[in-house]
Amino acid sequence: MNGNLLEAIQSLVKVKKVDADVVFDALEMVLLTAYKKEMGSNAKTSIKLNRETGDYQIFEEKTVVESIDPESENAINEITVEDAKKIDRSYEAGDLLSIDVTPKNFGRIAAQTAKQVMIQKLREAERGSLYEEFSGRAGDVITGTVKWSESRAIFVDLGRCEGILPYAEQIEGEEFKANDKIKCYVLEVKKTTKGPEIILSRTHPGLLKRLFELEVPEIYSGTVEIKNVVREAGSRSKIAVYAMDPTVDPVGACVGPKGQRVQNIVNELHGEKIDIVRWDEDPAIFIANALSPSKVISVSVWDEENSSYVVVPDYQLTLAIGKAGQNARLAAKLTNWKIDIKSETQAREEGFGQAAEEDDGDILGDIEESGQEEETKE
Known part of the structure; x- marks a missing residue:
């Protein structure tokens, strides 16, 4: 024997x-x-x-x-x-x-x-x-094959076992058929008597972060750092990036040649709009950058209240706020600051316009230099 x-x-x-x-x-x-x-x-x-x-x-x-x-x-x-x-x-x-x-x-x-x-x-x-x-892969991106769905949950073949993509972790409007390849974020790995239960997500901000790490060599090598990521999955996301080396353009690195790098990620997320903004240690500059693609005239901040007052051109007010307030909401989450957005006319009527111009003249110059004018990458 x-x-x-x-x-x-x-x-x-x-x-x-x-x-x-x-x-x-x-x-x-x-x-x-x-x-x-x-x-x-x-x-x-x-x-x-x-x-x-x-x-x-x-x-x-x-x-x-x-x-x-x-x-x-x-x-x-x-x-x-x-x-x-x-x-x-x-x-x-x-x-x-x-x-x-x-x-x-x-x-x-x-x-x-x-x-x-x-x-x-x-x-x-x-x-x-x-x-x-798989417990060591929690927080990572994994590629699998769609097998079948039940009660609106999608079961994904990961090779040696299956993962579950619950309905709450799916992007609204996304549809998958059997045998479709899919990238997911490993949200949690539970130990059960029947083996590991692997919970997947397509909506977690970590998915976007990991996709950029896979797509952008400068992030993988540490040359460019991701400071924060916020998402309203399936609609719009914002990602703040920073490079210690002043000769490296962190936004350009993430966009890639002819926009190919960010476009690959947009395609993977089925058209989700992604704003790549430059992080800055000065909160006023960072807030202005975070409101991209809107242009900003001035930003005043109050550290004690963790709040800011932003003035934008009249014709940019709707863009700064975004549909149903989405752009302003994501910018606030990205920066962790309260943001009050006013048009130039509104600020003047409130008696804030002149003071803002006097107090924030230096900030305006910094904002322009920081590359706040970066367009939304779709």
């Missing part, structure tokens, strides 16, 4: 990606279980398995005693001094004796028991292996 046994173990290790030691440990338990089933014995047993050749020996562990009380529960695990000396004259009372009881062949019932135990142990080992593999 030895050659076939080792071949079977090597095959299991390769196909199931289970540690070889786990398989051998399971095999040892299987052989002991089969022996006890065959012999109808509850005696203490141990096994010695050669993991190089597949040879094994099964032993019953006995304690040497002067006499055995047949009424004792431990009688099955004892041997008299007289019988022990028949094996080796050096044995005395109190010694431990291992008797080789390896059967030549197992019966049908024992073999069936062994098979069931082995299958169960291998399933447990495979589930543990899968959990270890």
Whole structure:
């Protein structure tokens, strides 16, 4: 059996990606279980398995005693001094004796028991292996194949197991058919008795961040840093980027030659609009950048209230606020500042226009230099 046994173990290790030691440990338990089933014995047993050749020996562990009380529960695990000396004259009372009881062949019932135990142990080992593999991928992007849907949830084939894309994590309006390739964010990996439950997401901001890391070499290498990402999935997103090296244009790096890099991500997200803005440590400049594609005249900030007052040209007010307030809402989330947007006429009527021009003259120059005029990339 030895050659076939080792071949079977090597095959299991390769196909199931289970540690070889786990398989051998399971095999040892299987052989002991089969022996006890065959012999109808509850005696203490141990096994010695050669993991190089597949040879094994099964032993019953006995304690040497002067006499055995047949009424004792431990009688099955004892041997008299007289019988022990028949094996080796050096044995005395109190010694431990291992008797080789390896059967030549197992019966049908024992073999069936062994098979069931082995299958169960291998399933447990495979589930543990899968959990270890995927638990480390939480927060990463994974590519799979759509298999089927049920109760509006989509089940995705990830190779060795399935992932679940719940309805709440799907982008509104997106439709997938069986066998479609799909990229998802690994939201959570749960350990269950049936194996890992992998929860996927298409709406999480982390998906956009990971896609940029995969698409833009400067981000992957650390030359360009993603400071923050906000999304209203399926509609519009904003991503703030920064480069320590002043000679590197972080926005241009993310856009790519002829806009190809950002376009690849837009295509993956089925047309979601993406604003790439330059991060700045000066909150006034950052807020102005975040309101892209709108132009900004001035920004005043109040640190104590974490709020800002933004003045835009009259004809840019609608663009700055966005449809249903979306642009302003995303800019506020991106910067973590409250943003009050006024047109130039409104600011003047409120008596704020002149003061803003005097107080924020330097900021206006910085805003222009910072590249706030970057257009929305679609």
